[in-house]
Amino acid sequence: MALTANLIGDRQTFVTHLECSLTGERYEADRLHGLSQAGRPLLVRYDIEALGKALPRDVLEGRPTDLWSWRELLPVRHTGSIVSLGEIETPLVPIPASGGANVLVKDEGRLPTGSFKARGLVMAVAMAKELGVTRIAMPTNGNAGAALAAYATRAGIETVVLCPDDTPEINVREIAAQGARVHRVNGLIDECGAIVGKGAAEGLWFDFSTLKEPYRIEGKKTMGLELAAQLGWRLPKAIFYPTGGGTGLIGMWKAFDELEQLGWIGSERPKMFAVQASGCAPIVRAFEAGEEHAERWENAHTVAAGIRVPKAVGDFLILRAVRESGGRAIAVEEEALQRATAESALQDGVLLCPEGGATLAAWREAVAQGWVEAGEKAVLFNCATGLKYPLPDRSATLDKDNLPDLARL
Numbered sequence: 001m002a003l004t005a006n007l008i009g010d011r012q013t014f015v016t017h018l019e020c021s022l023t024g025e026r027y028e029a030d031r032l033h034g035l036s037q038a039g040r041p042l043l044v045r046y047d048i049e050a051l052g053k054a055l056p057r058d059v060l061e062g063r064p065t066d067l068w069s070w071r072e073l074l075p076v077r078h079t080g081s082i083v084s085l086g087e088i089e090t091p092l093v094p095i096p097a098s099g100g101a102n103v104l105v106k107d108e109g110r111l112p113t114g115s116f117k118a119r120g121l122v123m124a125v126a127m128a129k130e131l132g133v134t135r136i137a138m139p140t141n142g143n144a145g146a147a148l149a150a151y152a153t154r155a156g157i158e159t160v161v162l163c164p165d166d167t168p169e170i171n172v173r174e175i176a177a178q179g180a181r182v183h184r185v186n187g188l189i190d191e192c193g194a195i196v197g198k199g200a201a202e203g204l205w206f207d208f209s210t211l212k213e214p215y216r217i218e219g220k221k222t223m224g225l226e227l228a229a230q231l232g233w234r235l236p237k238a239i240f241y242p243t244g245g246g247t248g249l250i251g252m253w254k255a256f257d258e259l260e261q262l263g264w265i266g267s268e269r270p271k272m273f274a275v276q277a278s279g280c281a282p283i284v285r286a287f288e289a290g291e292e293h294a295e296r297w298e299n300a301h302t303v304a305a306g307i308r309v310p311k312a313v314g315d316f317l318i319l320r321a322v323r324e325s326g327g328r329a330i331a332v333e334e335e336a337l338q339r340a341t342a343e344s345a346l347q348d349g350v351l352l353c354p355e356g357g358a359t360l361a362a363w364r365e366a367v368a369q370g371w372v373e374a375g376e377k378a379v380l381f382n383c384a385t386g387l388k389y390p391l392p393d394r395s396a397t398l399d400k401d402n403l404p405d406l407a408r409l
């Protein structure tokens, strides 16, 4: 089997326990957990001191640069629990024309199943397998369901996936093609989630909703670890993250803390910008109102399906990270995110997904408002390949039997 060298041999993990993100209450590791008693996400904690002794930074730097190079900072105990589809390090691609000289796109569309949901789901599925789960259900706007289907099918775990009936068609078909049973629901993702919760309460399956099991965050955390290593352990000045459930933003914030405890980075942090679409901006509304939690957003709509999340269970963790970092939550108009998406493709040859386009539009807004400087290093997260979304038709037709002046094509 052509697994990465990082997966050969049994693994060592430094997990000590899990912790409620709201109350700090402790939970035992190596047990199946959903949310905490308080109904909030659980965070995995490690013995960072022992980890630092076992893993000098130069040892890490000598490894192949994929997700599993971080294995000591990840929760899986046994290599045999992992089904890998090749979770590579994703590149930082400059977009000097549509962005700026120091604007880099972290192109997560290169990952298996074409989105960064692979990072979270490869981890969560490995842990589910390790802990004996045989049936999983999940609500999705598309990409998470596709990643779950791919990894769970390969791990021999049954999956039921519920998505809003207007989820991009390619996603719905991709989920089913990879072996999940997918149902289109006449509601939004949180309404799909309520059905998943009902079935879980009846004991029909394990609930894999965003942040309702503890390990997707750990997978998404690798975005922060990887970014730090790629930039020579100097974090950028700003990160623009398209925010739905916020797993990635929360995960990166956690990663930076762990890296600082290891002494691999200092105490400086990027300004974290949580980017939403103006048609679904619960986090932005709460940020601007100074609230700690975000109310559900009614009548959510945006083409950026991945960030159409009316209610996030980790809302307070997103808001806390954004505020501590000195960043902001920014809503961008539909027209601005579509223009940004078009311009990055036309001017820089980088086909962003609409959620990625939203981060470019938000960066422009942040520069215009003076929240970041145009020349400062900023990283935009493009979390899926643009190829998964309907593209505008910019073609013309040509009659082979009646050719015009070819010089004018």
Ligand SMILES: *Cc1c(COP(=O)(O)O)cnc(C)c1O
Residues within 6 Å of the ligand: 115, 117, 143, 144, 210, 242, 243, 244, 245, 246, 247, 248, 249, 306, 307, 353, 355, 356, 383, 384
């Ligand atoms: C899921 C998704 C997001 C949002 O990610 P969260 O970590 O849940 O906030 C953004 N963009 C794309 C393409 C996605 O699939």
